[in-house]
Amino acid sequence: MKDWRPNLAAIDDPIADDYWSYETKDGTRRTSRVTIGRPTPLADKKDWYCPIHFEHVTEGIYYxxxxxxxxxxxxxxxxxxxxxxxxxxVQPRAKPSTGPKRRKASKRSEAERAKTKKRAAAPVRREKRA
Incomplete structure (x- = not known):
């Protein structure tokens, strides 16, 4: 018997996509991506399906x-x-977790950063007050 169910690897046409932050049963905070795809007709052209991916909740794509x-x-x-x-x-519109926090990439060139480092390393001279 042929499997009539869809088997998507990804949701290519999302109609809703958000990140939710929530507390798990063990009390830790987690952020998950919630994506809902556009309704699509099944192969029989009679019934329809809507793909859902809820990170950390569904295993792969749920329909x-x-x-x-x-x-x-x-x-x-x-x-x-x-x-x-x-x-x-649950807090909708949460910022996606990207792992450990990283510093923002600088737009300055390597030469400009080297000059700044050299200046910062130079001792500060102060005049003596009388």
Whole structure:
């Protein structure tokens, strides 16, 4: 029997994409990306699906199904809404975590940075007060 379910590697046409920060069951803060794809008809052209990727929650891409595009989208949003209320202290529009904090890359050239380092290394001379 042929598998009729979609098998996407990525969501190429997202209609909603956000980062949520929330508290896990063990009390640590986590930031996850939530992406919902555009509703698409199945191969039978009768039913529709809507891909969902919820980082740290779903394993890969999850699919919600419906008898039409709006129904598939409503089912996808219901899935996300249930997770929203199941998680603790959810903060939408969170900044994505990029691992350890890094300094911003400087726009100055290597020569300009070398001059600054040399100047900073020179001793500061002060006049003696009488």
């Amino acid at each position: 919600s199904y419906g008898v039409g595009p709006v129904d598939a989208l409503m089912n996808a949003m219901y899935f996300v809404r249930r997770r929203f209320y199941a998680l603790k202290e």
